[in-house]
Amino acid sequence: xxxxxxxxxxxxxxxxxxxxxxxxxxxxxxxxxxxxxxxxxxxxxxxxxxxxxxxxxxxxxxxxxxxxxxxxxxxxxxxxxxxxxxxxxxxxxxxxxxxxxxxxxxxxxxxxxxxxxxxxxxxxxxxxxxxxxxxxxxxxxxxxxxxxxxxxxxxxxxxxxxxxxxxxxxxxxxxxxxxxxxxxxxxxxxxxxxxxxxxxxxxxxxxxxxxxxxxxxxxxxxxxxxxxxxxxxxxxxxxxxxxxxxxxxxxxxxxxxxxxxxxxxxxxxxxxxxxxxxxxxxxxxxxxxxxxxxxxxxxxxxxxxxx
Amino acid sequence: xxxxxxxxxxxxxxxxxxxxxxxxxxxxxxxxxxxxxxxxxxxxxxxxxxxxxxxxxxxxxxxxxxxxxxxxxxxxxxxxxxxxxxxxxxxxxxxxxxxxxxxxxxxxxxxxxxxxxxxxxxxxxxxxxxxxxxxxxxxxxxxxxxxxxxxxxxxxxxxxxxxxxxxxxxxxxxxxxxxxxxxxxxxxxxxxxxxxxxxxxxxxxxxxxxxxxxxxxxxxxxxxxxxxxxxxxxxxxxxxxxxxxxxxxxxxxxx
Numbered sequence: 242x243x244x245x246x247x248x249x250x251x252x253x254x255x256x257x258x259x260x261x262x263x264x265x266x267x268x269x270x271x272x273x274x275x276x277x278x279x280x281x282x283x284x285x286x287x288x289x290x291x292x293x294x295x296x297x298x299x300x301x302x303x304x305x306x307x308x309x310x311x312x313x314x315x316x317x318x319x320x321x322x323x324x325x326x327x328x329x330x331x332x333x334x335x336x337x338x339x340x341x342x343x344x345x346x347x348x349x350x351x352x353x354x355x356x357x358x359x360x361x362x363x364x365x366x367x368x369x370x371x372x373x374x375x376x377x378x379x380x381x382x383x384x385x386x387x388x389x390x391x392x393x394x395x396x397x398x399x400x401x402x403x404x405x406x407x408x409x410x411x412x413x414x415x416x417x418x419x420x421x422x423x424x425x426x427x428x429x430x431x432x433x434x435x436x437x438x439x440x441x442x443x444x445x446x447x448x449x450x451x452x453x454x455x456x457x458x459x460x461x462x463x464x465x466x467x468x469x470x471x472x473x474x475x476x477x478x479x480x481x482x483x484x485x486x487x488x489x490x491x492x493x494x495x496x497x498x499x500x501x502x503x504x505x506x507x508x509x510x511x512x513x514x515x516x517x518x519x520x521x522x523x524x525x526x527x528x529x530x531x532x533x534x535x536x537x538x539x540x541x542x543x544x545x546x547x548x
Numbered sequence: 549x550x551x552x553x554x555x556x557x558x559x560x561x562x563x564x565x566x567x568x569x570x571x572x573x574x575x576x577x578x579x580x581x582x583x584x585x586x587x588x589x590x591x592x593x594x595x596x597x598x599x600x601x602x603x604x605x606x607x608x609x610x611x612x613x614x615x616x617x618x619x620x621x622x623x624x625x626x627x628x629x630x631x632x633x634x635x636x637x638x639x640x641x642x643x644x645x646x647x648x649x650x651x652x653x654x655x656x657x658x659x660x661x662x663x664x665x666x667x668x669x670x671x672x673x674x675x676x677x678x679x680x681x682x683x684x685x686x687x688x689x690x691x692x693x694x695x696x697x698x699x700x701x702x703x704x705x706x707x708x709x710x711x712x713x714x715x716x717x718x719x720x721x722x723x724x725x726x727x728x729x730x731x732x733x734x735x736x737x738x739x740x741x742x743x744x745x746x747x748x749x750x751x752x753x754x755x756x757x758x759x760x761x762x763x764x765x766x767x768x769x770x771x772x773x774x775x776x777x778x779x780x781x782x783x784x785x786x787x788x789x790x791x792x793x794x795x796x797x798x799x800x801x802x803x
Contacts, residue, residue, distance in 0.1 A: 243588045245732060247763065247770040252588060252732035300789045307793025312801075349627075353637050469786045476782025480774045484785045485585070485766070491789055495796035532635040540698035541638070543625040544649075 248483035249289045249297075255489060257287070262493020266305060269494070270501025271508075272517045273309070273457050275302040275436025275464050278363060280490065282524055289486070291355050292346055295434030296475035296482045297490070299468045302436040304491035305498055306465040313458030320409040320455040324462040326416060330423025331467040337424075338431030339474040346479065349543070356528050358433050363525025366440060370518025377511040410455045418448055423463065431471040436464040439521060570611075571599040572745050572753040581730060583763045589707075589732045592759065596743055598722040607747035612655065612662040613716045614744045615726045618677055619650025619708075619761075620737030626681075626695045626702075642681035642695040649735040650708050651677060654715030654726045662746050671751070673744065675700065675711065707731040736761050 244255040261283050269276030277298050284294035313319050345351040401415035422444050426437040441460045445451040451459065476482040505513060574596040581590055598611055624647045630639035653674040655662060669676045678700065681692050703709035708731060716726045728741075741757040763771055773781040 243586065243732070245583065245585050245587050245767060247585075247767045248774055250733065300785045303786060304789035304792040304796075307790045308796040309793075311794060311797040349625075349638070357635075469789065472786045472789070473779060473782035476774065476785060477778040480778055482774065482782060482785055484770055484774070484781070484788065487785060488788060488792075491792045495792055499796065499800040532637070534636070535631070536629060536636055538702075539629045540695070540702060541627050541629075542699065542702055543627060543641075544622055 246483050246486045248481060249293045249486055251288055253287060258486065258489045259493040262490040263497035266494035266497025267501035269305055270498030271505035272513060274438040275306055277302045277435035278439065278521065278524060281434035291352050292479065293481045293483055295355065296479060297487050298434040299431065299471040299475060300482060300487040301490040301494055303465060303468040303472055305494045306436060306461050306468065308495050308498065310461045310465050313461055318455055318458035319462055320407055320459045323407045323410055324459045326419045327423035327463045328466050330420035331427035331463055332470055334424035334427025335431045335467050335471050335474060338428040339471065339478060342432055343478055355433060356532055359528040360525055360532065363521050364529065367518050367522030367525055370514055371522055374511050374515035374518055378515065381511065410451045412450055414449050422448065426463065427467045430467055436468055438464050439517065570604060570745060570752050572743060572755040573597045573599060574743050574755045574757055576741060576757050576759060579759050581759065581761045583736065583761060583767060584765050585767055587732055590730050592728040592730070594726040594728060594741065596724050598745060600722065609748045612657060612746040613724055614659060614662060614673055614746065615654040615716060616674055616677065616742040617652040617728050618648035618740050619735050621646045622649050624699060626699045642692060644679055644681055644699060647678055650739065652710040652728055654712045656716040656718060656724065658713040663749050706733060708733060730761065734761055736763055
């Protein structure tokens with residue numbers, strides 16, 4: 242069934258969109274991530290302009306993280322003070338990201354910057370994930386017990402001032418890295434149309450030593466609120482959020498996420514990390530190929546308002 | 549509805565040219581195209597009649613018709629990717645000011661056989677409606693035509709520029725019909741329909757009409773809200789996202 246997307250200005254098949262929502266939702270449920278880094282490229286691939294894709298996906302991620310935040314809330318797996326402090330940085334970062342987004346768009350550099358950021362970020366993070374998961378799998382085969390790496394109890398991050406105690410997560414850290422991480426996630430999230438869950442969770446574990454009991458729940462709250470505010474900011478400044486597209490994607494997404502979560506529980510953690518790493522790497526490589534291989538159509542048209 | 553009929557009638561009256569030579573009378577099947585969420589494009593039929601009187605001389609070569617339908621005008625920037633520092637990225641570009649976003653050129657035989665190119669260019673008939681690239685600070689090179697050709701090619705791929713040398717059919721020697729196809733992506737706005745009658749390479753008569761493409765229903769509502777009430781629209785979309793997430797967590801609740 243063809244449906245006309247009002248803001249994206251594009252006729253698309255509604256079932257294709259629902260299917261994309263389901264598939265990305267399944268993956269996001271399986272790995273406990275928002276799935277923005279998959280959805281944004283997919284939308285670009287079916288012909289939605291990058292700017293609309295990024296702005297719209299933020300509301301899609303808000304929906305999927307809302308549903309998981311609620312279930313973590315019921316399990317009391319959220320460190321609220323930590324989430325609030327991450328958020329303080331996150332909101333500022335989001336505003337910064339939307340500001341740069343608007344600036345780049347007017348300079349006609351947005352598409353290039355989005356593509357380049359995807360390549361750099363996804364290839365680096367994907368590569369790290371794959372090598373880490375492979376090492377873990379090899380260790381498991383050799384019979385070593387699987388240990389969660391908690392290298393040295395203190396890094397330079399723990400020497401910073403303004404220390405705060407987070408009781409729920411049982412950590413005592415400086416407020417500076419917490420605000421900094423929130424800022425980075427909010428900034429790149431609103432610029433690239435990703436929730437940043439796949440970045441935030443490792444950052445919280447490795448830099449702040451947040452325990453596994455609260456890390457995903459807390460990261461979900463941050464994703465939810467930064468993406469909700471990114472939606473409002475994108476809508477207010479660039480008018481590029483397509484509500485109809487977002488609705489179809491989020492309906493598919495939340496349903497897919499439920500099935501994905503069940504599938505994910507049956508898999509070994511390091512296998513799951515390997516798969517996710519390969520997926521992240523794959524999307525990054527795809528963007529890299531698009532940039533380095535000569536495209537078949539060199540020309541493109543851009544509209545610049547009425548005349 | 550009565551207004552629209554009155555408008556159509558008025559346009560018919562305007563369409564009739566001075567008395568001495570041929571007169572061209574045209575009528576469009578529909579003057580308003582409504583774009584809803586299930587819009588997949590549409591077809592409009594243009595009928596036209598060539599009126600003669602006893603004094604009109606006979607035309608040896610027969611009559612030729614060129615119908616030019618041009619959509620709302622905008623500034624279009626055509627960009628070309630180039631290999632810069634190892635990556636393919638948009639480099640050079642040309643701006644086409646005040647250029648139709650939709651253009652259909654329908655005729656009963658190839659346009660080049662109907663009239664001389666100089667006449668077509670002067671009168672801005674058919675693809676000559678597309679202007680040359682605007683002058684920029686850069687020195688204009690011979691590449692301008694490459695960008696103009698690319699513009700036409702890209703718009704043709706999406707069926708937004710159409711050239712149909714067989715798009716006008718003569719039903720009788722003086723009665724003709726043309727089918728205007730609007731794709732799903734047809735931009736919203738007023739479309740100008742320009743019908744010209746030629747014989748032996750000269751223009752004899754001309755008729756004007758117009759049609760409007762409008763978004764209606766939820767489409768129109770969303771576009772309006774997004775453009776004029778950005779913050780409210782964003783808040784509403786966010787609420788919708790939260791509600792969807794909450795609803796899913798209730799429906800799929802395990803405990």
